[in-house]
Amino acid sequence: MSRQDFLRRMPEAASAFSRRARLAERLHIDFFLLALLMILTLVGLTVLYSASGHHLPSVEKQATFFGIAYVTMFVVAQIPVDFMRRMAPFAYVGGVILLLAVTVFGNVAMGAQRWLQIGGFRFQPSEIMKLALPIAIAAYLSGRFLPPRFKHVMAVLGLIGVPTALIIEQPDLGTSILVATSGIMVLFFSGLLWRYIVAAVAVFLASLWPIWHFMLHDYQRQRVLTMLDPTQDPLGTGWNIIQSKTAIGSGGLSGKGWMEGTQSRLDFLPEGHTDFIIAVMSEEFGLLGVILLLVIYSLVIVRGLRIAVNSQNTFGRLLAASISSTFFVYVFVNMGMVSGMLPVVGVPLPLISQGGTAIVALFAGFGILMAISTEKKRVMTPQA
Structure with a gap:
């Protein structure tokens, strides 16, 4: 492209960008964040189909929850941030x-x-x-x-x-x-x-x-002890962690292939469709698949923190930063417990593990982020 063509097309590109920005502000939608969530949705349904033993009704039920979650997100995104503060x-x-x-x-x-x-x-x-x-x-x-x-x-x-x-x-x-x-x-x-x-x-x-x-409780203390040494009860409390580590390690760099994981397919890995679903993904897609998932998660978190930084008021900044950081904790705790670095505390992998209320709640949080990203500036008087 010549310099003259580039300069001639600049106003057109700027106008198209301005139209997209106005559309996003009018709909209260962050299209970049929405695209990342849609990718995670597809990944979650794909992995769940394999982790559930090719049980299509489970995938259909999860897809229904995702549909409810997206509607919830769009509705929440329309709520004025100041109204959230007052309520x-x-x-x-x-x-x-x-x-x-x-x-x-x-x-x-x-x-x-x-x-x-x-x-x-x-x-x-x-x-x-x-x-x-x-x-x-x-x-x-x-x-x-x-x-x-x-x-x-x-x-x-x-x-x-x-x-x-x-x-x-x-x-x-x-x-x-x-x-x-x-x-x-x-x-x-x-x-x-x-x-x-x-x-x-x-x-x-x-x-x-x-x-x-x-x-x-006794079982909670046992989980901590199991984290420190899962081999002390390999057929009992240590079974989940041992099988999870086996699945993660057997995946290698590129994995065994979709629906080819043996740990989940042969029922060696309990709760493979919920808390331990990242072990299934590691076995089938390997280290590269997990890294790609972490990149997408990181982009979601960075986008949320950027919304916090650009928020027009203190309430929006604090709330957006909390939602984004808590999402990071979700990912960190789940992957930590599945890999044996943290005790098993029953935290699902966000947007990948099977669940209903948890997914809707997460998307409601993303709706709040979108509402904050398009909120107009408000001035609030601090109190002593």
Whole structure:
């Protein structure tokens, strides 16, 4: 292309870019983020078909949840960010009430009481709290001078502690970690002073002994011991980790091929379609497939953090940063436990593992990111 042609086409390219930008702002959609999510959806359904033993109804059910999730994302993206801020206290209180209802009316499955049944619809209120908590804390801190003072830090820790304790009681250690993380991330990005961070680390280290002896259930302590040495009970508690590592290692660089994995196909790998699905993917697509998945995940996280940086107000910045960082924690914890680096805590791989409420909740978070990315500037007066 000659220099003259390039200069002549510049206004046309600029006009097309401007039209796309106006369309994105009008629809409240981040097209780059949407494209990444659609790629992850296709990857998730593809891997699930193999991990579920070629069980097409499972894939169809997952596709239905994805459809509901996309609709939820588009609806949430249309909600004004300032309206989210004003509704934050009601969302938090409503989430806590639902968690309390679980302790009284919740359905018990596999020794845990985590679900509420309303008619033919069953859901986990803890998934709602993954969004309600960071929204509430971001709303609380955004109206105050930052970095937060000690009294505000303690108030935030109280907001985090209530739902976290209720979820631990279900018991659901994995989800309680994610819920607590979503709130702590808001506090961290608010400019938390280093002396508070150092003090928190010191308190946590000092609390390890009482937590181990008085707070953790027997099976949770066993999971930690299994992480340290899975061979101590290779046919019991160590079975999942051993088979998972075997599947990951046998995949090599490029994998055995789609639907050619032996660990999942011969039922050596339990929960291969949920928590341990990354082991199935590693065996079939190898290291290269996992790296490609990590690249896509990284682009999603970077996009979310960029939305946070470009947000027009403090509430949007804190909330977007928390949602993006918590998504990273999802990926880190799942891959860490599947590879034996972390205890097994029942955290699914986002958008890849089979699930319903978790996928809808994740997409609702992405809808919030899209709403923040197109929000117009608002000026808020901090409170002392």
